[in-house]
Amino acid sequence: MVISFIMGLIETTASVNSILKNFFRISPGFCFADGLASLALLRQGMKDKTSHATFDWNVAGASICYLGVESICYFLLTLGLEVFPTCKLTPVTVKEWWRRISNLWVDTSLVEPLLKSSSETATDDEDIDVQSERNRVLSGSIGNAILYLRNLRKVYPGGKDHCTKVAVDSLTFSVQAGECFGFLGTNGAGKTTTLSMLCGEETPTEGTAFIFGKDISSNPKAARHHIGYCPQFDALLEHLTVQEHLELYARIKGVADYRINDVVKEKLVEFDLLKHADKPSYTLSGGNKRKLSVAIAMIGDPPIVILDEPSTGMDPIAKRFMWEVISRLSTRQGKTAVILTTHSMNEAQALCTRIGIMVGGRLRCIGSPQHLKTRFGNHLELEIKPTEVSSVDMDNLCRVIRERLFDLPSHPRSLLDDLEVCIGGIDSIIPVEASIAEISMSREMIISVGCWLGNEERVKTLTSSRPLSDGHFGEQLAEQLMRDGGIPLQVFSEWWLAREKFSAIDSFISSSFPGTTFHGFNGLSVKYQLPYREGLSLAAIFGRIEGNRNKLGIAEYSISQSTLETIFNHFAANP
Numbered sequence: 001m002v003i004s005f006i007m008g009l010i011e012t013t014a015s016v017n018s019i020l021k022n023f024f025r026i027s028p029g030f031c032f033a034d035g036l037a038s039l040a041l042l043r044q045g046m047k048d049k050t051s052h053a054t055f056d057w058n059v060a061g062a063s064i065c066y067l068g069v070e071s072i073c074y075f076l077l078t079l080g081l082e083v084f085p086t087c088k089l090t091p092v093t094v095k096e097w098w099r100r101i102s103n104l105w106v107d108t109s110l111v112e113p114l115l116k117s118s119s120e121t122a123t124d125d126e127d128i129d130v131q132s133e134r135n136r137v138l139s140g141s142i143g144n145a146i147l148y149l150r151n152l153r154k155v156y157p158g159g160k161d162h163c164t165k166v167a168v169d170s171l172t173f174s175v176q177a178g179e180c181f182g183f184l185g186t187n188g189a190g191k192t193t194t195l196s197m198l199c200g201e202e203t204p205t206e207g208t209a210f211i212f213g214k215d216i217s218s219n220p221k222a223a224r225h226h227i228g229y230c231p232q233f234d235a236l237l238e239h240l241t242v243q244e245h246l247e248l249y250a251r252i253k254g255v256a257d258y259r260i261n262d263v264v265k266e267k268l269v270e271f272d273l274l275k276h277a278d279k280p281s282y283t284l285s286g287g288n289k290r291k292l293s294v295a296i297a298m299i300g301d302p303p304i305v306i307l308d309e310p311s312t313g314m315d316p317i318a319k320r321f322m323w324e325v326i327s328r329l330s331t332r333q334g335k336t337a338v339i340l341t342t343h344s345m346n347e348a349q350a351l352c353t354r355i356g357i358m359v360g361g362r363l364r365c366i367g368s369p370q371h372l373k374t375r376f377g378n379h380l381e382l383e384i385k386p387t388e389v390s391s392v393d394m395d396n397l398c399r400v401i402r403e404r405l406f407d408l409p410s411h412p413r414s415l416l417d418d419l420e421v422c423i424g425g426i427d428s429i430i431p432v433e434a435s436i437a438e439i440s441m442s443r444e445m446i447i448s449v450g451c452w453l454g455n456e457e458r459v460k461t462l463t464s465s466r467p468l469s470d471g472h473f474g475e476q477l478a479e480q481l482m483r484d485g486g487i488p489l490q491v492f493s494e495w496w497l498a499r500e501k502f503s504a505i506d507s508f509i510s511s512s513f514p515g516t517t518f519h520g521f522n523g524l525s526v527k528y529q530l531p532y533r534e535g536l537s538l539a540a541i542f543g544r545i546e547g548n549r550n551k552l553g554i555a556e557y558s559i560s561q562s563t564l565e566t567i568f569n570h571f572a573a574n575p
């Protein structure tokens, strides 16, 4: 504006300026300032008052005209952007527009029967349940589903490497009222993208979803009207208090004025936020922010509630609280459909009536938790916790090792000789009269003891330069050995005996139940997967283990059907 003003005052640039002004006036701010400046010039007598009037084109006329036209154009543009959020210009959306425009000239209903797309998009390796859900939705037999997705696809345009990313591929399923649909998947599987499309934050590249029969692509507002959404990351206004947030969203969602106070109070109580009601949201802890986000999603009783990892950061009590609310909302009242994404299998198991597992943008399986367990859980899970190493056994082993280390006459040429060779004399490390508690086992001593006790492989977990995790606190011992140059004899003996126990259990399980696979330690117990096979009844497994329980030193054990977690891990490991 300043440059234009100065150019207008200089005679040689005045004509160029009057041409440039036509472009500058596209900015309403420029029009306004230019109009005022021209009026000021006229008033100061810098424009000829006899030949110029206030509303002349070169005084305020041009600015007023431009502002008039622009107010209409910009208003329509704003409306357009609001109504058609597809206006995010990307190569993919432009291509999509072109496809839609060209489809206008062709009656697609004649060439694309509904089920054709199902066979086109379903791949040969698609799970049978996923396929039948797809066929059911595409053939229109959706029962009383209030939300269904039809071949929903999202492709993100490529970044610098120009590789496009298929985030969601041909997703088809339906959700009924009163259902809590668990949308599980690995990181980057496409869950959030799907939910964002349902909520209108993202535009589908292909396919669409229907909410109460309204297409989210052509009628996003009407569709969105029925949704309460708790995004993955809290979208809170820092300086609004908890109560103000709830009041704001209650108004946005059209709760009647006279009910707002009750509705807000109800949510504050329901989510245990009463004591934080007057705190600005930036002062809340992560878990309480999450509670507020979930409360916002549920305010106004929307018939569809979409919760993207709602329990992240909540403590176990708050989590139970929220589970109670969700389950009351969906299954008990039977009116609301809940779509829930979570990485907690316990949460999915506790809440979801149906579960879909996504991997790499595709739905890999769908069904009730029990159905998934029965179909994909082709094994039983056996968890065994051995008894603790007894202090008597530990003392005995310590004594034997110490005697072996110092009893030169009875073992004239064995361990001590080896040790002397290895460490160049033991006197500096172990006094001859050392008590058990004082003996520190060096790396070389551990190797020799392992050799003498007949299991060199086992001690490698401690002595290897890259310690292997064996789950029996071996990793910590290996670290200690590396750091301090030795570990106490008692600690070594405890570790050795614990390994003995686990080895005995391991060989018993492998020989008694062929085909069993080891499924990890959690420090205290060991897990196995037993394959289902003819004649292997629960009674037979219990009988076998009970018969050997005391001999093997088993403190407790459990046999269970495959958990959701193992099924999820199976899909995650086979993308």
Ligand SMILES: Nc1ncnc2c1ncn2[C@@H]1O[C@H](COP(=O)(O)OP(=O)(O)OP(=O)(O)O)[C@@H](O)[C@H]1O
Residues within 6 Å of the ligand: 156, 157, 165, 166, 167, 185, 186, 187, 188, 189, 190, 191, 192, 193, 194, 232
């Ligand atoms: N705006 C974007 N541009 C490009 N790629 C994106 C964009 N948003 C997501 N993606 C990609 O799409 C894929 C799906 O992402 P999405 O966030 O939907 O996964 P998710 O299943 O929700 O994962 P998480 O469990 O980690 O939240 C990912 O590979 C991600 O990198």
